[in-house]
Amino acid sequence: MNLTKAIEKIAEELGGSFTEYSQNNLILTVPIADGRFQGVTTYLSDRAGVHVIEFASRVCDADIPNLNFRHVLEVNQELVYSKVVIFEGFLQLAASVVVEHATEDILKDIVNEIGHTADNLERELTGSDVH
Numbered sequence: 001m002n003l004t005k006a007i008e009k010i011a012e013e014l015g016g017s018f019t020e021y022s023q024n025n026l027i028l029t030v031p032i033a034d035g036r037f038q039g040v041t042t043y044l045s046d047r048a049g050v051h052v053i054e055f056a057s058r059v060c061d062a063d064i065p066n067l068n069f070r071h072v073l074e075v076n077q078e079l080v081y082s083k084v085v086i087f088e089g090f091l092q093l094a095a096s097v098v099v100e101h102a103t104e105d106i107l108k109d110i111v112n113e114i115g116h117t118a119d120n121l122e123r124e125l126t127g128s129d130v131h
Contacts, residue, residue, distance in 0.1 A: 030115030
């Protein structure tokens with residue numbers, strides 16, 4: 001599978017946009033309700049010699065006052081493909097899949113879950129559109 005073409009096709013099917021920063025770094029902008037959009041970054045990387053596709057989307061700064069981590073863990077329980085993580089000081093939605101196991105349908109499901117969940121969680125935790 002050609003990841004760049006697959007991600008570009010997914011962006012088109014979702015009515016979003018696609019940007020290729022490099023061969024290993026692709027950005028999808030996923031349309032959400034009410035004219036909102038959520039960026040989902042896709043990376044190709046190696047983990048212990050295994051080629052993986054990684055997805056991430058920022059939710060908010062991990063140090064915002066009164067962050068309800070219990071709620072975040074409850075959201076984590078409901079997710080199918082992704083998980084809530086703290087990376088580089090930000091609460092993010094993240095997922096990864098082994099390249100050889102990836103299909104376009106799975107990639108599309110991952111992008112949808114990450115984009116919509118990150119936007120919903122951002123709104124719940126911050127009350128605004130930060131990322």
